[in-house]
Amino acid sequence: MRTLALGAGIYLAAGVLLFAQAGTAHPVSGRIIAGVMGHEGAPWLERPEREAEERPSLAIKELRLEPGMVVADFGAGSGYYTExxxxxxxxxxxxxxxxLQPEMLEMVGRRAKKAGLTNIELVRxxxxxxxxxxxxVDLILMxxxxxxxxxxxxxxxAMKAALSPRGRIAIVEFRKEDRDVPIREEHKMSVKQAEQEFGAEGLVLDRRVDSLPWQHLLLFRVK
Known part of the structure; x- marks a missing residue:
């Protein structure tokens, strides 16, 4: 069964509910806050077709990571990007x-141990x-x-206070501007919405990457 949320459908995989009900609180942009994915949805993050659908390898390349950087993978989930x-x-x-979820952090810890990676620190x-x-922190990725x-x-x-002098905050979000992206509307964001919310905290768009199949990659810096 597909785990993408198409139209008004709900997120299901093998009969398991993956996403909580969308919230009703409104941030600065006025958008509806989406529900949070539970740890039961971790297999969706590891699906074999993710590379073809989202091109995470390209996203990593566009982050321009360098040896020695301190990077926060915020909302690390199963550790797909963390590794x-x-x-x-x-x-x-x-x-x-x-x-937020200790179950997710446990997954990341097991993954790091299996891969022999000693440069990963778990933060709840x-x-x-x-x-x-x-x-x-040189880069915070969401x-x-x-x-x-x-x-x-x-x-x-809080993230702004954590940034180093060269620090950036990067978000990868499904494009709200594109009706063909097969994700529920509350799980999409537009560039305009992101700029409104980040701008309200003194952060400006530093770089925009639109080469991913379904998502924006937006990097913000302190004004």
């Missing part, structure tokens, strides 16, 4: 795998606090996560 980032920043770098966040070190944050403005403020 790839850890390899890119190398043993002199560090990846902070951040997630709260709905309003990413628990990142002040002024120390892949299909930002639109689910219950308190996006508060989280952005």
């Amino acid at each position: 790839r980032i850890a390899r890119a920043v190398g043993p002199t770098g560090k990846v902070l795998a951040v997630d 966040s709260t709905p309003e606090d990413p628990r990142l070190p002040t002024g120390a 892949v299909d996560v930002y639109h689910e944050l219950g308190s996006p403005q508060r989280v952005l403020r």
Whole structure:
């Protein structure tokens, strides 16, 4: 069974509900906050067709990661991106795998151990606090996560404080501007919405990547 949410359908895989009901709170842009994916949905993150549908290898390339960087994979989930980032920043770098759900962090820990990666640190966040070190993170990445944050403005403020002088916040989000992207509307974001919400916290769009099949990759910096 497909796990993408088509039209008004619900997210299902093998009969398991993957996403909670969408919320009703409105951030600065006025969009509806989407429901959060539970740890039961982790297999969807690891689906074999993900590379063809989303091109995560291209997204990693466009992040321009360098050895020695400190990167936070916020909403790390099963560690799909975490592992790839850890390899890119190398043993002199560090990846902070951040997630609300301890079950997800356990998956990341097992993955790191199996891959022999020692540069991954597990961080359990709260709905309003990413628990990142002040002024120390070179890149904060959120892949299909930002639109689910219950308190996006508060989280952005905390993330801004965590950035190093060269720090950026990157989001990968399904394009709301594209009707052909087969994802429910509340799980999409437009560039305009992102700029409104990040702009309200003193962050500006630094670079925009539109070469992914279904998603925007947007990188923001402090004004």
